[in-house]
Amino acid sequence: MSQQQFWKIWERFGLFIIILIGVVGLSLLSPNFATMTNFKNFINQAAVVAIAGAGMTLAITSGGFDLSVGSVFALAACFGARILIDGSVAQSIFVSLVVGAGIGLLNGLIITKLRVPTFIATLAMMTIVRGAALIYTKGRDINIITGPAREAAYKFFGGGYIFSLPVPMVLMISVFAVFYVVLNHTAFGRHVCAVGSNEQAAIYSGLNVDRIKIAVFAIVGLTASIAAVIQTSQLMGVNSGSSGLGFELQVIAVVVLGGTSLRGGKAKLFGTMAGAILVAIANNGLNLYNTPIFYQYLVFGLILLLAVSMDGLKNKFYTPAGAWAQRI
């Protein structure tokens, strides 16, 4: 196998190969890994990150990113949990999703209409929304204690099964299917890529760049709130101060791990899903051996660095013909 072939295969399947090695290795090492309960554990964890990651993939493809997802996650969870105590499941989920999409919309408006740089706009919204969540709950935990029927119905989203598949996994796959179609088979998807690869050119070719960006950020907020619903349903409670803290960087890291370029214009949607699953497997493996939580940070950072190092080395040693000028 020549080096060219190796890098080509790596580009397409690298992450999946690592996941495969991880799964096989952990199954051999620990008898507790390859069990149905454990599968459910890590797929649930992966689904939360991956679903928010799908939205973030779209944002990064459009050339921006959203630092407020962690706080949006917390606020959507708080509203959902609070409303579930007195209201119905449908109301709770509806409000969660509206809160998420609404804040995303606000992000988009601030970025496009007030011309605040994306980084700063979403950073400011991160602290504002976190503050709002803390004020809304007065800094206390919300534990969902309500009618047993309602509790059971809400638990379905984080712990139920459809055709013996965990619901979070089904939700993850459906979200990614929708995103796949949107990105590859709709005008909107092409426009997002166009804005990401060259905003000026997109403006000149008559796209309404502002509107596209606003839609993208609304979608990011929406996916963050879907992730929040799943998480809340698993925990049956939420803490406004710690829920989703640091989630934004984790989600961005997973998207990057999946191979989406931060320069924008190119999405690697299923890479994001693979990245989330890989991180979940690594964390799960560490949990099985009862390592302290901070070793997860170490492994997470190292996985990210190693994965993108391979990418960096690929660019150094293997460049498709005609691309040499972009190497510097």
Next chain:
Amino acid sequence: MKQILNKFGRIWERAGIFIMLAVLAAVFAAINPDFRKANNISNILLQCTPIGIAAIGMTFAIISGAFDLSIGSTMALTACVTVSLIGVLGFYGAVAAGLVLGFLLGLVNGLIVTKIRISPFIATLGTLWVYRAFAYIYTQNKPVQSTDAVFTSWGDNFVYVPRLFIVMLFCYLAGFFLLYKTPFGRYVFAIGSNRRAAILSGINVARVTLFVFALAGLFGAMGGAALAVRLWSAKADTASGYELMIIAAVVLGGTSLKGGSGTLAGTFGAAVLFAVIYNAMDMFQVQSYWQKIALGGILLIALSLDGLRRKYMMLAIEPVQSPLKDKGERINEK
């Protein structure tokens, strides 16, 4: 009318952060007599030091078109190491060790960026977790403290001015010298404004980038030490989330995230502004939850003013000036 607006825009561009600082400080001082007491002012000056010092290195990084997201973790790790070594090396030895460590951590960031060719954002996003984990592993998640007399005395005042603030001033002087008076500083601007042109004109971009990251780590370690002096202790989760606050301060100070333009004075003003706002909110007993909202709101207002100014004066105003350009014009005039 348009002319007045343009003129105002120009002034705002150069000194906006100081105007904001002066207006806010004047308003707070007028409303609350406690705010203008000497004690409180020295308190503000003390509060701004950790972020203020760490932001120097970040200004270099952002001007060169890079980022250092690992700065908060660097601060935590170096602060933990510094405090834990005071018993062994004495305070000055421990600080020196912390600075060396910070320099090395920055160097590692730089090597990852230049040798493995990972974009700065991603590379430092990875080391953010790695360095933080090192801090946890090093301290085993227990706070480290010291009651060393020299260590605690650095939190004192020197005639109303906190000694740490004087250290910060010296750091800024060193930063000014490096950024505006050396070829290195000019290379930083050159790389930030056009990387390719910098490479083609013979600048060793990789080496300059490496040094920029090392510098960010060094000032990060200095900021970490300042934080430890303020708190008399350090913990593995110290300074978490500081990376974003520091970047916000640099941007609020007028440095463009696109690279190539920015000022250290602006960063200085923004760091003091943050401290003033926090202090005032404490003074007016704003609940800590509302403080988050206020801080985000101020950030949004300040930058949307800037964004709107750009939007409406795009044609009337020159692009943001860098000292490079200033220098070029002056040479032409001669």
